[in-house]
Amino acid sequence: MQGNEDGTSDLKRPTSKTSLIKGSVWMTAGSIFSRILGAIYIIPWNMWLGTIVTASLANSLYMKGYNLYSWFLVVSTAGIPGAISKQIAHYNSLNEYSTGNRLFRQGLKIMFWTGLGSAAIMYFGAPIIANIFVGGDQQVVPVLKALAWALLVIPLISIIRGYFQGYSQMAPSAISQFVEQVARVVYMLGATYLIMQVQHGSYVSAVVQSTFAAFIGALFSLGVLMWYFLRQLPRLRKLSRQSKVVENREEQNFLKEIWAQALPFIILDSGIVTFQIFDQATFNGMMHTFWPLSKNVLDSLYALFAFNANKLIMITISLAAAMAVTAVPLLSAAFSQNDRDEIRSQIANTIQLFLLVMIPASLGMYAVAKPLYILFYRYDKLGIYILQFSSIVAILLGLFTVLAAVLQGLYENKAAIKYFFIGLIVKMILQYPLVGLLNVYGPLMATAIGMGVACWLMIRLLCHNFGFQADSTINRSCGIFCLSLVMLIGISLVNWLGYLWINPENRYLSVLWLIIEVVLGIMIYGYLILKTRLAEKIIGGRMAGLRQKLKIK
Structure with missing residues (x-):
């Protein structure tokens, strides 16, 4: 697919490593910029909230409401965006574009009603939900009501994104995601400054308005997607007119098909959130x-x-989510055409590309945890240690996201769900003794073990059912880990030397040192993956050109 700079393209969907990488770049860029922006706002937000204690309580209240909202969001979108992406890719691979369009129209109707129903339940049922999930903390009630408004709009946004992704069009999703985050952050910071600094109001009111910002951002995102849709409408109609018509699908009711594919997405997309709600x-x-x-x-x-x-590690986990979104339609199309070689190739490409980025990102965050935490939250020794521990757990959370998407793309929905529940049960069993043994680290360790079990079972199935050869991936993973470890050691040494003379309470010097460490980490890892030609083996020939330009032999 030859894409234009604005994200438009010939809408025919290729199935190749190039498409995976190109789609991943778009989705990764959108996710990373959105996540970074979604983390940066914390700096002024915490400053305007007042004392460290007030900021901590506000963060806790925000997360209690947002975890429940995230779960409602997955249910209200009902996994249908992922299902739509998967099924449209399937029909497009069979040259049945008109069939995919009819499926999309029925999906829009479903999204409208599920969004409306979920918003109503969350708004009017907020007191009951607070009693069940947050121990009756009534401060959460207005937060839940403020978040309910976003559920009216985001399901429609999600299905339109899924439609574009079915054509391997990732730019509209990425750009709309970024615009959504910009609008959300601008509103929440403006409201928080007005309430806390001008009116000297309650932090609860600031949190309520900060969560209502999700609705404001959603409106802007919907506007961007509609612009893209209207711009590409002539091409969509042309493909539909030229597509193959299957008689028995003219009057086909897609409701059952949509829900059959959507249910696994509901369960698996809410996997990380379910662990967090527990x-x-x-x-x-x-x-x-x-x-x-x-x-x-x-x-x-x-x-x-x-x-x-969690706010910071979600920046790295968003890498996995971006690659997962890209992988599903490609794998679905290869499966529909019964192309076993392409399936094995796409599995290996997806996992290796994920590890190439995720491992150094997580170990890099571990290395820079001290100045990074100081930048966002002020100095807290325990908070820094927890961030380091969480950055390692993030690798397993990201791997679960990618592997679950791979299994869904290959129509192994039941197995993916079964393995997720096995991992969840393992976490539930281990949580209490681990809390007693490891204190605040207990829930994180239980999550790591539960996710690790689920990931191992998923990889075993891919090897058994699809002939996935894990040897090459394991070898390259070891290489990636070793190069990332060299980077971590280099940054850690610089970090230790720097804080021999930097006062941890000095936020400005910590920011400067953070920039130095990040640049150093990128240079070390970038040089090593080019020098060893590991990047070329995973990404392709373009890395050879970059290596030659940088005169790395």
Whole structure:
């Protein structure tokens, strides 16, 4: 597919490594910029909230509401965007573009009603939801009501993104995602400054308006997607007119087909959120049985890993989500054409590309955790250690996201769901003893073990059912890890030397040192993957050209 700079293209969908890489670049760029922007706002937001204690309580309240909203969001979109992307890619591979368009129209109707229903349940049922999931904390009720408005719009946004992704069109999704985040951050910072700095109001009011910003961002995102859709409408109509017509599909009701494909996406897309909600529902109670701490102290400890660290590691996990979105339609098309070689190739390409980026990103975050945490939240020794621990757990969270998408693209939905629930049960069993053993690190360790079990089962199935040869991927993964470890050691040494004379309380010098460490890390890892030609083996010949331009032999 030859794409233009604005993201438009001939809408015919290729199935190749080039398409995977190109789509991943678009989705990764959109996700990364959005996540970075979604993290940067924390700096002024926490400053305007006042004291460290107030900011910590606000972070905890924000995350309690947002975790529940995230789960409702997955249910309200009902996995249909992923299902639409997958099925449209399937029909397009058979030259049945008109069939895919009819499926999309029925999906729009479903999205409207599920969005409306989910918004109503979340808004009017907020007091009951707070009693069940956050121990009756009534401060969460107005936060949930503010978030409910976004559920009216985001399901429609999601299905339009899924439609473009079915054509391997990732630019509209990426750009709309970024615009959504910009509008959201501008509103929430403006509202927080007005409430806390001008009116000297309550942090609860600031959190309520900050969460309502999700609705504002959604409106802007919908506008961007509609612009793209109207711009490409002539091409879409042309493809539909020229496509093959299958008689028994003229009156086909796609409702059953959509829901059959959507249900696995509901369960698996909510996988990480489900783990987080379990932490939210059990953390205070489990911790209190071992250490009789006050509610405010427990809320502050919960915020350290559920909000503070989570906000930052989600930047790296978004890499996995971007690649997963790209992989599903490509694998679905290869499966529809029964191309076993292409399937094996796409599995290997997807996993290796993910590891090439995710491992150095996570180990890099581990290395720069101290200045990074100081930049966003001020100095906190425990918070820094939790961020380092979380950055390693992020590799498994990202791998689960990618592997679940791979299995869905290959129509192994039941197996993916089964393995997810096995991992969740493992976490539930281990959580209590690990909290007693590891304190605040317990939930993170339980998550790592549960996700690790699920990932191992998924990889085993890919090897058994699709002939995926893991040897090459394991060898390259070891190479990536070793090169990333060299980078980590280099950054850690610089970090240790720097903080011999930098006061950890000095935010400005920490920012400067963070920039130095990030640049150094990119240079070390970039040089090593080009020097060893590992990047060429995974990404392709373009890396050879870059290596030659940089005169790396």
